[in-house]
Amino acid sequence: xxxxxxxxxxxxxxxxxxxxxxxxxxxxRGSSLCSWASVxxxxxxxxxxxxxxxxxxxxxxxxxVADGFGAFGKLVIYLCAAVAIVMAHNWFERDFEHAAEYPxxxxxxxxxxxxxxxxxxxxxxxxxxxxxxxxxxxxxxYRRTDDRSAEAGLKYFVLGALASGIMLYGISLLYxxxxxxxxxxxxxxxxxxxxxxxxxxxxxxxxxxGLAFKISAVPFHMWTPDVYEGAPTPVTAFFASAPKVAAVxxxxxxxxxxLGPAMDAWRQIMTFAALASIFxxxxxxxxxxxxKRLLAYSSINNVGFALIGLVAGGPxxxxxxxxxxxxxxxxxxxxxxxxxxxxxxxxxxVEAIDSLAGLSQTRPGLAFALAIFxxxxxxxxxxxxFWPKLMVFNAAVSEGLIALAVxxxxxxxxxxxxxxxxxxxxxxxxxxxxxxARGVNALETAMIFVFAVIVSPLGYLLIGPxxxxxxxxxxxxx
Amino acid sequence: MLTGIPxxxxxxxxxxxxxxxxxxxxxxGARWTALIATLVSLALGVLLWIDFDPSGPQxxxxxSFPIGGGISWAMGIDGIALLLIELTLFLxxxxxxxxxxAIEKRVPEYMAAFLLMQSxxxxxxxxQDLLLFYxxxxxxxxxxxxxxxxWGGAERIKASYKFFLYTLAGSVLMLIAMLVMIxxxxxxxxxxxxxxxxxxxxxxxxxxxxxxxxxVKMPMWPVHTWxxxxxxxxxxxxxxxxxxxxxxxxxxxxxxxxxPMFPEASNExxxxxxxxxxxxxxxxxxxxxxxxxxxxxIAYSSVAHMAFVTxxxxxxxxxxxxxxxxVMLSHGLVSGxxxxxxxxxxxxxxxxxxxxxxxxxxxxxxxxxxFMVFTMASVGLPGTxxxxxxxxxxxxxxxxxxxxxxxxxxxxxxxxxxxxxLYWRICYxxxxxxxxxxxxxxxxxxxxxLAPIAxxxxxxxxxxxxxxxxxxxxxxxxxxxxxxxxxAGDAHLTAGKPAPAPAAHAETPVAEAH
Numbered sequence: 001x002x003x004x005x006x007x008x009x010x011x012x013x014x015x016x017x018x019x020x021x022x023x024x025x026x027x028x029r030g031s032s033l034c035s036w037a038s039v040x041x042x043x044x045x046x047x048x049x050x051x052x053x054x055x056x057x058x059x060x061x062x063x064x065v066a067d068g069f070g071a072f073g074k075l076v077i078y079l080c081a082a083v084a085i086v087m088a089h090n091w092f093e094r095d096f097e098h099a100a101e102y103p104x105x106x107x108x109x110x111x112x113x114x115x116x117x118x119x120x121x122x123x124x125x126x127x128x129x130x131x132x133x134x135x136x137x138x139x140x141x142y143r144r145t146d147d148r149s150a151e152a153g154l155k156y157f158v159l160g161a162l163a164s165g166i167m168l169y170g171i172s173l174l175y176x177x178x179x180x181x182x183x184x185x186x187x188x189x190x191x192x193x194x195x196x197x198x199x200x201x202x203x204x205x206x207x208x209x210g211l212a213f214k215i216s217a218v219p220f221h222m223w224t225p226d227v228y229e230g231a232p233t234p235v236t237a238f239f240a241s242a243p244k245v246a247a248v249x250x251x252x253x254x255x256x257x258x259l260g261p262a263m264d265a266w267r268q269i270m271t272f273a274a275l276a277s278i279f280x281x282x283x284x285x286x287x288x289x290x291x292k293r294l295l296a297y298s299s300i301n302n303v304g305f306a307l308i309g310l311v312a313g314g315p316x317x318x319x320x321x322x323x324x325x326x327x328x329x330x331x332x333x334x335x336x337x338x339x340x341x342x343x344x345x346x347x348x349x350v351e352a353i354d355s356l357a358g359l360s361q362t363r364p365g366l367a368f369a370l371a372i373f374x375x376x377x378x379x380x381x382x383x384x385x386f387w388p389k390l391m392v393f394n395a396a397v398s399e400g401l402i403a404l405a406v407x408x409x410x411x412x413x414x415x416x417x418x419x420x421x422x423x424x425x426x427x428x429x430x431x432x433x434x435x436x437a438r439g440v441n442a443l444e445t446a447m448i449f450v451f452a453v454i455v456s457p458l459g460y461l462l463i464g465p466x467x468x469x470x471x472x473x474x475x476x477x478x
Numbered sequence: 479m480l481t482g483i484p485x486x487x488x489x490x491x492x493x494x495x496x497x498x499x500x501x502x503x504x505x506x507g508a509r510w511t512a513l514i515a516t517l518v519s520l521a522l523g524v525l526l527w528i529d530f531d532p533s534g535p536q537x538x539x540x541x542s543f544p545i546g547g548g549i550s551w552a553m554g555i556d557g558i559a560l561l562l563i564e565l566t567l568f569l570x571x572x573x574x575x576x577x578x579x580a581i582e583k584r585v586p587e588y589m590a591a592f593l594l595m596q597s598x599x600x601x602x603x604x605x606q607d608l609l610l611f612y613x614x615x616x617x618x619x620x621x622x623x624x625x626x627x628x629w630g631g632a633e634r635i636k637a638s639y640k641f642f643l644y645t646l647a648g649s650v651l652m653l654i655a656m657l658v659m660i661x662x663x664x665x666x667x668x669x670x671x672x673x674x675x676x677x678x679x680x681x682x683x684x685x686x687x688x689x690x691x692x693x694v695k696m697p698m699w700p701v702h703t704w705x706x707x708x709x710x711x712x713x714x715x716x717x718x719x720x721x722x723x724x725x726x727x728x729x730x731x732x733x734x735x736x737x738p739m740f741p742e743a744s745n746e747x748x749x750x751x752x753x754x755x756x757x758x759x760x761x762x763x764x765x766x767x768x769x770x771x772x773x774x775x776i777a778y779s780s781v782a783h784m785a786f787v788t789x790x791x792x793x794x795x796x797x798x799x800x801x802x803x804x805v806m807l808s809h810g811l812v813s814g815x816x817x818x819x820x821x822x823x824x825x826x827x828x829x830x831x832x833x834x835x836x837x838x839x840x841x842x843x844x845x846x847x848x849f850m851v852f853t854m855a856s857v858g859l860p861g862t863x864x865x866x867x868x869x870x871x872x873x874x875x876x877x878x879x880x881x882x883x884x885x886x887x888x889x890x891x892x893x894x895x896x897x898x899x900l901y902w903r904i905c906y907x908x909x910x911x912x913x914x915x916x917x918x919x920x921x922x923x924x925x926x927x928l929a930p931i932a933x934x935x936x937x938x939x940x941x942x943x944x945x946x947x948x949x950x951x952x953x954x955x956x957x958x959x960x961x962x963x964x965x966a967g968d969a970h971l972t973a974g975k976p977a978p979a980p981a982a983h984a985e986t987p988v989a990e991a992h
Contacts, residue, residue, distance in 0.1 A: 361584075375620060380646070382598070382617035387547070390609070390653070397657040405657070409650040416646055420623070420639065428627045428635055464546025 005056025005066035008045035008074060009114050015041040016107040023100035031099035035089045038103035042082040042110065049075055062182045063124045069318075070118030072473035073249040076326055077117070077242045081110045083333050083447065084238035087340060090441050091234045102142065106238065109135035113246035120257070122171045122181040122207075125250065129167070129214065132243055133160050139238065140231040152230025159223045160213070167210020173203030183258035190261040204259055208269055211254065214247035217307060218276035221300050225288075228296035233349065236292055237336035240299045241329040248306055248325055252318055255310060257477055263313060270311045271404060277304030278411035285418040290351045291339055294418065295332070298377055301415050302328050305379075305392055308408050312395035319474035320395040323466060324388035327455070331376050331385055334451035337444055338370040345437045353422065358431025366436075367426045369452040376455040378419035379412050384459030484541050485526060486553040486604045489563070490597050492519055497593035505585035509578060512589035516570040516596065523567035530560050532948045536955060537606070537669060548666060552606035557949035558733060558803065559603040562726055565810045566599050568934070569722045573715035575927050576818055580714055580825055581629060588629060591621040592715065599723050603730065608656050608666045615691075615727065616649055622716070622724065630711040637704075637711035644704040648694030655687035659739075672738040672959070685743035688736050696728030698788060699758035702781045709777035710830070714821030717773065721780050722814035729787045729806045733799070737791065738956055741963035744792065748878070748965055751792045756885040758785040763892035767899065772820045772830045775900055776813060779856065782889055783809045789886050790871030794964045798874020799953050800946055804867030807945060808855065808938060812864060815852045815931040819845070822924055823904075826917045832900065837909035842919045846905045848928045853901045855935045857894045863938035878967045 003010060019034050026033065049071045056066030085103045092099045112131030119125040137160065141153020175181050177199035178189035193200060213220040228236045259266050281301025288294040306328070309320035341363075342350045360367035376385030389412065396405040454462070496515030500508040530538060540554035555563065573592060581588050598621070601614030619642050627638035660666055663674045676684065694701045705725075709717045737744050759782050766778035783805060790802030822845060823838070824830055839846040855862035858869075868890060876883030909915035920928070938945055 381613040394657050398661050405654050409654055413647045413650055424635060460545055467547040
């Protein structure tokens with residue numbers, strides 16, 4: 001048995017188990033050790049992605065595949081997880097009782113997501129989703145003494161379990177009507193029977209409904225604002241980045257690979273989900289007063305744009321989705337890093353948008369960075385956030401889906417309003433209330449700086465290399 | 479002289495670098511940085527003009543550097559772009575000078591926003607890649623949003639949102655149209671697209687998408703409503719840039735994209751454009767007549783003047799298009815100067831209410847003189863730049879449609895009415911308000927701001943050839959391109975049959991030669 005293609009997963013799994021022991025024996029004292037060791041493990045896993053994990057091919061009798069698509073997903077996921085751990089290291093109070101277990105859970109979630117992006121069978125797909133979700137439920141309620149965090153965890157769990165059930169039901173239908181759980185087998189069955197078969201069609205719908213929950217696409221988005229608001233900020237940042245990438249990539253693989261021959265069937269569903277997410281994400285964000293809720297709607301909105309690339313399909317569409325998600329996580333992590341700086345002198349975290357008033361005068365650097373992230377999330381050129389939007393629209397136009405592109409781009413105008421509102425509060429309003437405490441963590445400041453540079457117009461220099469990377473990754477599933 | 483130097487990239491990069499430097503300086507440091515940067519840019523602009531060869535190739539100072547992903551840093555200018563770049567570079571130092579004392583809070587950020595604005599505006603006029611053009615075109619929204627929102631008047635927030643969302647909504651459809659064009663033609667290069675023949679049925683949609691963007695930017699009636707708000711709320715220099723350069727992007731878009739890329743569709747939409755322009759001329763002029771706020775009056779006059787541009791452009795003939803270009807340049811100077819004139823007295827009395835002034839000719843003679851020059855230029859008095867542009871544009875329009883020509887000409891009469899009425903209320907009569915009577919005349923700084931514009935306005939009025947020469951060849955190429963879609967026109971001009979000259983008359987010079 002050749003284990004080299006799953007080396008990253010092995011590193012992370014063994015590392016997570018060892019660190020769990022360390023955390024158990026050292027308790028709170030082990031929090032720094034566990035955090036940095038986890039970051040090192042994630043970076044180590046990234047380093048191994050180059051060879052076998054990219055070219056290993058189909059493994060374990062068709063359960064997993066080691067290809068460029070999965071490797072690209074893992075690259076993004078591991079880096080997001082590492083950022084989430086670094087963010088959390090300072091967020092939890094020094095004496096927080098379970099600070100040491102947090103990185104372990106993130107590692108386990110990362111393993112689950114690795115399985116998601118490289119699964120080629122409905123069973124491994126489900127195992128990956130659940131491994132990620134179980135870790136995520138615990139993470140959401142990590143501050144168990146905080147009512148909002150506990151509520152977030154419970155809501156996430158109840159709704160997530162329901163979605164998992166729906167997905168599993170869809171999988172069982174597909175298995176029952178095709179006789180296989182392998183993606184290629186399912187594809188062959190769809191090729192043979194088409195969507196005439198009502199069983200296959202139901203299986204497809206339920207499977208996609210479950211996936212839509214994981215990527216928080218409308219109409220399965222309702223958990224997102226509550227969970228994002230209640231969960232600790234680093235956890236929210238993590239939820240908004242890595243699991244989203246994993247679930248979107250999984251959706252791409254399922255739709256283009258397993259359900260490829262049924263494109264007409266899922267295209268309608270995904271078109272609806274894309275447009276509904278864009279518009280609901282944009283409109284519902286209007287009334288929000290909490291920045292984390294606002295960013296939750298922003299993530300719903302952004303997933304809608306990524307889905308436009310999926311609807312377009314083909315190598316170009318798939319590569320535009322990968323590009324979109326890669327840039328999206330940079331913007332969203334950057335925004336959450338800024339949100340984490342919203343902290344009063346007394347050490348209490350503030351989440352009200354009003355408290356940002358006049359930030360450009362009290363903390364010009366932070367305001368400037370957040371403004372860049374906001375303009376970028378809105379997709380206003382010359383910020384780099386414009387380019388991935390352009391790519392998904394280009395993919396849609398190349399497939400002749402011009403009406404979809406027009407509808408999507410009108411959504412950006414509606415969405416621009418609430419991103420502008422943040423800029424308005426920071427730049428146009430006079431300072432109100434007490435200013436935030438100064439951030440002292442140099443590493444976080446450096447990350448904000450680097451992310452802001454990436455999404456600034458300088459990011460356009462990345463178009464070449466990143467475009468080639470996503471192009472190759474997307475090519476590997478066709 | 480400039481061969482081998484990426485002069486256009488330098489013109490884009492220089493203000494950008496200066497903007498970054500300005501952000502980290504004190505208020506005075508930022509002012510000087512901005513002034514020096516804009517003056518150096520202006521000097522480079524003069525070199526560019528000298529070095530531009532009107533009889534040379536269509537695209538000069540060409541640079542191209544692929545960025546990847548189908549977009550490239552492609553730059554190059556023709557005579558049309560050259561003149562608009564010169565307009566931008568000329569107005570920028572004046573804007574910085576106009577903000578020297580008027581802006582007191584957050585000066586480094588203000589100067590940085592203006593320099594960024596300059597960089598993006600130059601980018602719009604130099605970009606030769608479709609997507610690069612879009613990035614510059616839309617990018618200008620961010621600094622202008624900040625300029626209006628941070629340093630604007632009491633209603634600044636509403637005005638800044640309106641400006642941003644209105645123009646964004648107009649432009650996004652253009653992006654989709656651009657993607658369709660790239661998909662169909664397989665190129666992002668603007669020069670190549672200008673020679674590409676799209677199917678007429680497709681042109682129709684593409685034209686509409688581009689029109690949505692340029693009509694908002696221009697602005698044309700009825701999508702002009704963001705403009706009065708933005709002008710009234712923006713600081714003086716913001717209004718100057720908005721009226722002077724940003725509005726020209728709409729006209730530039732028509733001349734660069736709509737006409738050469740979609741000639742058939744442009745022809746088909748002539749009645750549509752002419753009806754909107756005709757309504758704009760009459761309606762906005764009448765609205766201007768009823769204004770109590772100086773800036774609002776000039777803002778509405780801008781909409782009316784821009785209608786001359788659309789009239790001229792869609793005439794499809796030499797006079798019309800040259801006239802439209804001259805109106806754009808002239809309006810850039812004149813409306814900019816008028817906003818500065820408003821700014822001069824606003825800085826003293828802090829009101830834009832027309833009735834709070836009156837009789838300023840008595841205590842501010844220099845101001846009254848310069849204001850008179852710009853008023854006359856706006857009216858289109860012969861000898862000023864306004865006359866040349868409006869006359870040519872009307873000649874061109876008349877050749878296509880007599881009715882359009884007649885309606886457009888009423889704009890001149892109405893324009894004279896509202897501008898002279900404005901001038902009368904501000905400068906003539908008795909000094910009824912004590913505070914207005916106590917205002918000092920122009921100081922040296924203000925003279926330095928207004929006098930160069932007055933000189934340029936006169937120059938363009940007396941010897942427009944300087945400005946027409948660089949663009950004549952390019953307008954010729956444009957006409958060649960749209961020739962096949964040229965409207966027949968209702969003027970039916972025929973060459974006259976002059977009687978042969980009397981023999982004696984012809985011999986006279988011969989006799990003299992003896």
